[in-house]
Amino acid sequence: MENGYDITGRLVSIQRCSVHDGPGIRTTVFVKGCQLDCAWCHNPESIAFEEEEFFYPEKCIHCGKCAEGCYAGAREKCGREMSVSQVMEEVLQDRPYYGDEGGITISGGEPLCQAEFTGALLDACRSEGISTGMESNLCVPETLIKDVLPKLDMLMADCKFWSPELHEKWTGRSNVSIIKNFAAAAAAGVPIIMRTPVIGGINDDEDEIGKIAEFAASLPTLKYYELLAYHPLGVGKAEALGKKQERFSTPSGEKMKRLAEIAAGCGIEVLINSKRYTND
Amino acid sequence: MIEVRPMLTYEERMKLLHDKKVQHTFEKRKQQGYTDADDYGTVPVPEEYHFEPVAYSIEGGLYGAMVNALNFAAIMDAHPVYVDPLEIMCGRWRKMLTEYRERSATGTWNKAKYPYDELVPWHKKYGIVCGIGSDSHCAPDFTIGLELGFGGLLEKIARYKEINPGHDEFYDAERICVEAIQRTIDRHVEEIKHQLETEERPELRETLEMMLHANENIRDKAPQTFLEACQWMCWYNVATRIYDRDGAGCQLDVILLPYYERDVAAGILSDDLARFILADLMLIETHYYQISGVDENDRDQTNKLSYLILEAAHWLNSSANVTVRMHPNVDREFLKKAVSYLFIDKMAWPRFCGDNGLVDGFMKNRGVDKATARSRIAVGCNWMAVPGREFPMNDCVKINIAKVFEVAYDEMMAENAEPSTRDLMDRFSKHLKLAVEKTAEGISFHLAHQHDVMPELIINLMMQDTIEKGEDITQCAQVKTVGLDGAGLAVVADSFAALEQRVETDKVLTWDKVYEAVKSDFTCEDGERIRMMLQSSPRYCGGDTIADQWARRITDVWSDYVTNQPMEADRQLIPGWFSWSNTIMFGEMVGATPNGRHAHKPISHGANPNPGFRKDGAVTAQANGIARVQPGYGNTAPLQLEFDPRMSMEEGGLDRVLDILEAHVNMGGTLININILDGKKLMEANENPDLHPDLVVRVTGFTAYFISLSPEFRQLVVDRFLDGM
CATH class of the missing domain: 3.20.20.70 (Aldolase class I)
Known part of the structure; x- marks a missing residue:
């Protein structure tokens, strides 16, 4: 073809x-398949490159014919x-x-x-x-991103931490290349939606979010910056894959608004969980 | 010390009226139990109300023009007056004559005079709702009544009685009905005067005075002002509901525009007052209205009133049967505003119909030009009609194709040692054709005799050629189309697909094994596993699956048989896919089916897919699937959607919803019904409906207070909601 x-x-x-x-x-x-391993990943089934299987015991009808194929939705290939x-x-x-x-x-x-x-x-x-x-996640060599940028009308990417050390601690890799690639995307004129998953007790820090927002404001093609409150959807999915994922805490609505206020102070448009933030 | 009370604004008054309506709903449920039907805007029946029919035909029922006219007059006279000084118009209804027709010893149809025993076995065999004895379900032409007024209608009746000798009973019956409406107005005029003697609030006195003058003026004369036109419509709507439950309105923004413009120019009507009048119109009666769309030259006919009607329905904040006509030439900002009210009020209004699919489709019928097709407006649950000119019986006649499938499946398994989906489709088609033929016989039979059983005395007043010829509209409709809906499409399409996938393609099941499982309702050995195998096959609306292909094949056969069915008197049948609220009743007729559906459980809803049609529940896949099974002759196959209320608050949310609606109608979609349901509220109401007496949902084409629905119907709405999330 x-x-x-x-x-x-x-x-x-x-x-x-x-x-x-x-x-x-x-x-x-x-x-x-993903080269990062974020501790709170809400799509844990997308981390491994290999084929996997979900197991949902509550859907099992105990027909005893797993080997002939499961039609009840208890065993699901991924x-x-x-x-x-x-x-x-x-x-x-x-x-x-x-x-x-x-x-x-x-x-x-x-x-x-x-x-x-x-x-x-x-x-x-x-x-x-x-x-x-x-x-x-933009955690790739610059040459790789530069090849794909001309093909994009929009780029969504997370900036999970400003601190490279914290980024490495919680995702397994430093964010140095991520920051560079954000700048490369902006230089190429690609509209950017930057997002931060806000994890209670991990990165729901005003200083951290403020620095990320400052960086976002420096990107001339930024469409908006979105704060996404942690949700534990990944915990159940990881369990169905036979893995264990730590459960984090979800930041309060007040906390999210405070972080959004700080981010908006950098002169950028801010969304919280898909909804536009306004300070009224 | 004099108490100074702040003046109530119109909007505040409508809020108080809304609260009163909620209270009425509570009381009505106590009086009537669960209704599983429209909220008609009725008010509770007072204890002193009493009515018994005053005349019967010799066969024992309420048959014939004069019997129905006399009973209509009597029930109108028996209705207590209803004047609420919070309102600006008056009139309300409580009981319809239809109840008494059904209750009479011989029922709604005069079986002694017009028996149809030979058709009954066919109706049972194929699950046919035959339409014999059904009424209304057409669209009056409001311009006729508004131009003549009740006095003008009486003059017209008298004039044509002279011209057409030999039709005296018909004309006398029509006259008696109009005079009964006038007497009702008279009694309300007296009540308004009585209330004016004691009403102290100046703002209420002012509107009571306006109410009085409007009613005095329209008793005989044609309405002249916006208020008079609306009050006239209230009376007509109340009368036609009482006579036979007819709820067809009109293209409201166009019909009322001349009155609005005249009054605004004369300085006697503000937009605030217009909004209040319109809200009161929709409070008094829940007739179906269409707004927006384009005229016969494709020009956007959205006007100031289109906006005011939306705003008025928002003030009312209840069930408003407003349908917005979508066309590429309609201002997108208006459509966006209409969509926004779905989310603001969460009362399942407005709904949307697609002009291209409806007009292009209707023009395929013999002799229908574009102007006629364009004038065919949305004025019912799932249906359209040409005002004044068509008696389409839409929504009255249905074939349960799941039952037809069951007949074909049983026959194949009994007769063919080597079954196949091909043979099954051949047999299904053969039985479907027969079902259409037998249904058509019933329609012709009904239309041949209905004028003598129960003529449309109120609707006739605003139809063309009725008064002129001395004939009932069932005899003289100019546009000869009659609707026939199929129900259970998804059950049948998924059944074919499951058999093809698991038996013929995968070869993991045999024909005999599936049949044994189906006939045992999946209780045989391995029954549940077999059910899961069937149920997990590709589904209709799954995204161009084999079930989608089966649905299209079934639609092609359905459209072919229905449109090519020969009919008497040059009539034409036009196909639709719609179940109305018959999903439960139709389901009870049918045993388990090869799509994994358990015996006697509800069949699929309208043209919608079965629950769980796709893992991601993609609305776009559903909208594509339904757009491609439009029968295509001007009747509908509705798309019923449930949305999360949070969607509107998200960035670009309303645009996303509008993108979906526009794409669906651009693909030929005909009607879109939408519920915006707050999941928590719905679940709480399902546990205890009394917690949320103001919750309104769109059940099928109609909206209803959740509190008025039976537990089975509540569960249907809940299941659909869960599937859409």
Whole structure:
């Protein structure tokens, strides 16, 4: 097949009609595999590159025929190979709904861990006139990000900590390349949505958020900065994968507003959990 | 010491009226029990109310023009007056004549005179709601009544009685009905005068005076002002409800515009007052109105009143049956405002209909031009009608295709040693065709005799050719289309798909094994596992799955048979997919089905997919699936959506909802019903409805107070909500 349509990627899932992965109605392609290991990851099934299996004991009907396939939803495979062509078949079904703002978001996992597939999928969308977005951790070599930036209409990325040490402690890697790649994306003119998952007792620190917001304000292509309160969705999913994930605390609404106030003080637009923050 | 009370604003008065309506809902449930139907805007029945029919036909029921006219006059006379000084218009109803027709020893249909015993076995075999004896479900042309007034209607009746000898009973019956409405107005005029003697609040005195003058003026004369036009509509709506539950309104923003513009220019109407009058109109009666859309030349007809109607419905903050007509030429800002009220009020209004699908579809019927198709407006639960010219029986006639499937499946398993989905489809098609034929016979039978059983005496007043010819609208409708809905599409499509997937493609089940499981309601050995295997097959609305393909194939067959069914008197049947609230009753007729549905459980709702149709519940997949099963002749296959109220508060949330609606109608979608439900509130209300007496939900095409629904219907709404989250 031409134009990279036969290149395959390993995916967790495709979520159609997504409303939390960028502007408008979006189709979000979750790739499998990530080089970070954030302690609170809400998609723990997207960390490992290998195929995995969820087990939900409450759905088991005890038919004793697991080996012949589970149809009750108790055992569910996670991870499948799909070609760009197959992904596009699903994406195109959502196209009528994209309006002026919507489109595709490649998320994960880390899309740039499957850079060839991600690039080919972005090309395919561009050739169909579909607006492209990518949600990346940006913790990749600059050359990798520079290749993909021209294919993007929007970049979503987390800035989880300002401190490189804390970043490494909680995600397994330093944020030095992340900061650089934010700047590279801005220099390339790509609109940026910066986000910070706010984890109670970990990074819900006014000074930390203030520094991140200052940096966000320095990016000329920033669309907005979003604070996302921690939720424990990943704990249950990790358990279903046979893994253990620590449960953190969710910052209070007051705390989120205070952090948003500080961020907004840097002169940027701030959202809390998808809702625009205003100080009235 | 003189007490100085602040003047009540119109908006404050509507808030008080809203609270009173909630109290009425409590009282009505005590009186009536669960109704599982529209909130009609009725008020509780006072203890002193008493009515018994005053005339019966020789067969024992309420049959024939004169019997119905006399009983209508008597029930109108028996209705207590209802004047509330908080309002600016008056009139309300409590009981409909239909109840007494149903209650009579021989029921609504004159079976002694017009038996149809030979059709009954077919109705049972295929789960047919035959429509014989059904009434209304057409659209009056309000311009006729508003131009003539009640006095003008009486003159018209007298004039044509002279011209058409031999139709005396018809004309006398029509006259008796109009005079009964006038007497009711007279009694209200006296009550308003009586209240004016004691009312002290100046702002209430002022509007009571306006109410008095409006009613005095419209008793005979055609309405001249915005208030008079609305009060006239209130009386007509109350009368037509009492006669036979008819709830069809009109294109409200266009019909009322000349009155609005005239009064504003004359300096006698402010927007605040107009809003109050419109809110009162919707409080007094819950008729279905369409607003916005385009005219026959595709020009946006959204006007100032379109906005005021939305704002008035917001003031009322209750169930408002307002449908917004969507077309690419309609101002997006208006549509966005309409969408915003879904989220602000969370009362399941407005809903939206798609012009392109409706107009292009209706023009496929014989002899229908664009102007006629465009004039066909949304004035009912799921349906449209051409005002004054069509008697479409929409929403009255249905075939339970899940039952038809069951007949075909049983027949195949009994006769064919080598079953296949192909053979099953052939047999299903054969039985569907037969079901359509037998349904068509019933429709023709009904339309041949209904004028003699129960003529549409109130609707006839505002239809074309009725008074002119001395005929009931069932005899003389100019537009000859009649609606026929299928119900259970998702059950049948998913059943075909599950059989194809698990038996023919995967070969993990055999035909015999599935049949044994289905017939045992999945209680046989491995029954639950087999059910799971079937249920986890690709589903309708899953995203161009094999079930979506089956749904389209079934739709093609359905449309073909319905539209090509020969009919008497040059009539044409037009297909739709709609269940109304028959999902429970239809489900009870059908045993377990190969989509994993348990025996006698409800069938799927309208054109919607079965719950759990897709893991991510993607609305876009659902909207695509339903857009592609539009039967395509001008009737609807509605998209029923449930949204989380938080969506509107999110950045770009309203635009996202509008993007979904626009895409669906651009693909040919015809009708979109939306519930915005606060999950916590819904769950609390399901446990104890009395906790939230003001909660309004859209059940199917109609809205209802949650408190008025039976536990089974409440659960249906809850299940759909959980599936949409």
